[in-house]
Amino acid sequence: MSDFTRRLPVYLLLDCSGSMMGEPIEAxxxxxxxxxxxxxxxxxxxxxxxISIITFDSSARQISxxxxxxxxxxxxxxxxxATALGGALKVxxxxxxxxxxxxxxxxxxxxxxxxxxxxxxxxxxxxxFNKACEELKNIHTANIIACAAGSNAKTEYxxxxxxxxxxxxxxxxxxxxxFFAWVSSSIKTSSSKLDEKPGGAIELPPPPQGFxxxx
Numbered sequence: 001m002s003d004f005t006r007r008l009p010v011y012l013l014l015d016c017s018g019s020m021m022g023e024p025i026e027a028x029x030x031x032x033x034x035x036x037x038x039x040x041x042x043x044x045x046x047x048x049x050x051i052s053i054i055t056f057d058s059s060a061r062q063i064s065x066x067x068x069x070x071x072x073x074x075x076x077x078x079x080x081x082a083t084a085l086g087g088a089l090k091v092x093x094x095x096x097x098x099x100x101x102x103x104x105x106x107x108x109x110x111x112x113x114x115x116x117x118x119x120x121x122x123x124x125x126x127x128x129f130n131k132a133c134e135e136l137k138n139i140h141t142a143n144i145i146a147c148a149a150g151s152n153a154k155t156e157y158x159x160x161x162x163x164x165x166x167x168x169x170x171x172x173x174x175x176x177x178x179f180f181a182w183v184s185s186s187i188k189t190s191s192s193k194l195d196e197k198p199g200g201a202i203e204l205p206p207p208p209q210g211f212x213x214x215x
Contacts (some may be wrong), residue, residue: 009066011054011096011112011115012093016078017056017083017121020120025167027172032075034180034181040070042188050068056087057082058082058124083123089132090132093132093136113142114144117147118146119147122153122154123157146158166211167211175210178209182207191205
């Protein structure tokens, strides 16, 4: 891909804390695999979407830098530890600042990034989390969609990050598969409508069956 390709950056922030151990983390692995496969079959997404994966447990790290679809590898993820969602938001902001190209007088920068957050609990790094939420409000750098997975997920924290919050009642492999399929559909829709609302809010597809939008 040319250095001058205008990209649609997509960041996946995935909870890999100990409560995700077993069936949930395996479903996340399969979900990522299905997501990448689905997007690679879509010409528009293939041309524009670049994917990055950030995971968080007791700490947060970017395990896949922003990479074009054809080159991204399925990451190895394990579940353990606490829920450093605040740390993940910090990593996200650092990545957006360093990876997303800004517009110049000579050329347009990348499209506004889309961020998907999946968590089954509440942040355990509250001080860092609250500070990161304040910083995010001042930046307005991305469209952020958060999903509270299962009955232990605390939507009130996610609402501090974004107004786009989904709730899935069960942390089952079926519901997690639906979530990743929905993310794939959302990215494909966004990549096909980039010129309609440059820099605007994205148009999300209807939530999967059994999911609710948190008011």
